[in-house]
Amino acid sequence: MIEAIVVLSTIIMFILFTKLYQRFPHPIMIPLVTTTIVSAVILLVFDIPYATYMEGGEWLQKMLGPAVVALAYPLYNQRAIISKYKYSILSGLIIGMITGLATIFVLLKMIGVEASWMLTALPKSLTTPVGMQVSETIGGIPPLTAVFVMIAGFVGAIIGPLVIKYGKIDSPVSRGVAVGSASHGVGLVKLREYGEQELSVGSLSMGLTAVIGAFFCPLFVYLFM
Amino acid sequence: MLNENFAALLLRVIRIIVQIGILTIFYYMGVGIVSYLHIPLPGSVIGLLLLALSLNFKIIKVEYIQDGAGFLIGILTLFFIPATVGVIDYPELMSITGQLIILAVIASTLISIYVTGQLTQIIEKKELAKKESTETTVEEGKGELSVD
Numbered sequence: 001m002i003e004a005i006v007v008l009s010t011i012i013m014f015i016l017f018t019k020l021y022q023r024f025p026h027p028i029m030i031p032l033v034t035t036t037i038v039s040a041v042i043l044l045v046f047d048i049p050y051a052t053y054m055e056g057g058e059w060l061q062k063m064l065g066p067a068v069v070a071l072a073y074p075l076y077n078q079r080a081i082i083s084k085y086k087y088s089i090l091s092g093l094i095i096g097m098i099t100g101l102a103t104i105f106v107l108l109k110m111i112g113v114e115a116s117w118m119l120t121a122l123p124k125s126l127t128t129p130v131g132m133q134v135s136e137t138i139g140g141i142p143p144l145t146a147v148f149v150m151i152a153g154f155v156g157a158i159i160g161p162l163v164i165k166y167g168k169i170d171s172p173v174s175r176g177v178a179v180g181s182a183s184h185g186v187g188l189v190k191l192r193e194y195g196e197q198e199l200s201v202g203s204l205s206m207g208l209t210a211v212i213g214a215f216f217c218p219l220f221v222y223l224f225m
Numbered sequence: 226m227l228n229e230n231f232a233a234l235l236l237r238v239i240r241i242i243v244q245i246g247i248l249t250i251f252y253y254m255g256v257g258i259v260s261y262l263h264i265p266l267p268g269s270v271i272g273l274l275l276l277a278l279s280l281n282f283k284i285i286k287v288e289y290i291q292d293g294a295g296f297l298i299g300i301l302t303l304f305f306i307p308a309t310v311g312v313i314d315y316p317e318l319m320s321i322t323g324q325l326i327i328l329a330v331i332a333s334t335l336i337s338i339y340v341t342g343q344l345t346q347i348i349e350k351k352e353l354a355k356k357e358s359t360e361t362t363v364e365e366g367k368g369e370l371s372v373d
Contacts, residue, residue, distance in 0.1 A: 006307075014302070031302055032305070035306050036312070050314050054307060058307065060303060060306065061305070066297060069269055069273050070297040072294070073287070073291060075273075076281065076287065088345055088349035088352050095340065096337055099336060099337045107333060111322070111326065128302075129269075130267065132308055136267070137266060138265065141315065143309055143314070147318065148326075155335060156338060163335055163342070171345075174343075174345040178338045181341055182337040182341065183334060210270070
């Protein structure tokens with residue numbers, strides 16, 4: 001019973017919030033954020049344990065694996081861009097990956113956090129489904145990783161344009177690689193306003209960063225922790 | 226007329242379900258490889274790579290997966306909502322340490338965008354200079370990734 005209620009109510013909320021987002025396309029309004037907040041508030045107000053909710057939630061979560069596999073399709077479609085800007089995009093993505101991992105590692109070392117926080121924050125620049133799975137693989141806390149992933153996305157979408165403007169990041173390819181590799185899909189919301197090239201390269205960068213990051217994050221943990 | 230539309234819709238639904246089945250097979254192949262080789266990678270990402278390679282080398286036609294993949298990607302966000310709701314079990318996020326970590330994530334992201342953008346720009350200029358007079362537009366990418 002609870003399974004059906006959770007699955008159905010989540011799907012209905014998701015559809016409604018998707019419609020709302022189409023009307024007000026602001027990064028704060030993306031359906032993941034709104035649906036999560038409303039669901040969390042309902043659980044807290046009615047004092048429903050997360051474990052009870054997950055009896056239904058896990059049915060939706062089971063689809064996450066095949067959905068990540070499906071990301072191969074857009075990557076395949078964008079292979080023309082890869083072959084055109086091979087070196088720029090691939091080296092840019094590796095630079096982005098290393099910069100992202102190194103800076104969060106150093107900053108968290110300076111704060112002096114426990115290892116579990118570190119492992120949770122390292123996959124922050126990967127798109128949410130992959131970031132959460134990488135977090136689980138290296139011993140982080142997936143739901144918290146999702147929060148950090150969303151924050152990285154908001155930063156790219158909201159403050160990213162200022163970095164692009166004052167940092168004089170002028171070419172479409174470099175903008176796409178920079179925002180796509182640091183702020184995944186949420187950052188893409190903003191890239192769309194720059195143009196088609198930025199968006200294509202950004203979307204490609206997000207996909208490849210997820211794949212490269214799935215290898216780099218465990219390697220980074222193995223080498224430095 | 227109505228029957229024809231209904232038949233077309235039914236066919237499309239069946240096609241999407243079968244194609245999701247194919248994607249699920251790739252997912253379990255990825256999971257199998259990861260657990261067999263004991264490598265610390267998500268099985269789904271290995272499945273993604275297997276599928277991308279199969280498409281690239283024409284082992285699998287893109288028509289066999291495109292409707293199912295498009296459908297799943299369109300509602301991708303839905304599948305990780307249950308996991309993100311799990312944040313209610315971690316009030317530590319609101320502690321001072323939690324807030325500092327959030328600041329670190331913000332700083333790290335901004336530095337990444339700046340450094341990556343600058344260096345990519347430099348590398349791109351070199352790559353374009355080598356290619357002499359090729360046109361500068363990127364082909365419009367089909368099937369862009371969903372927003373999450």
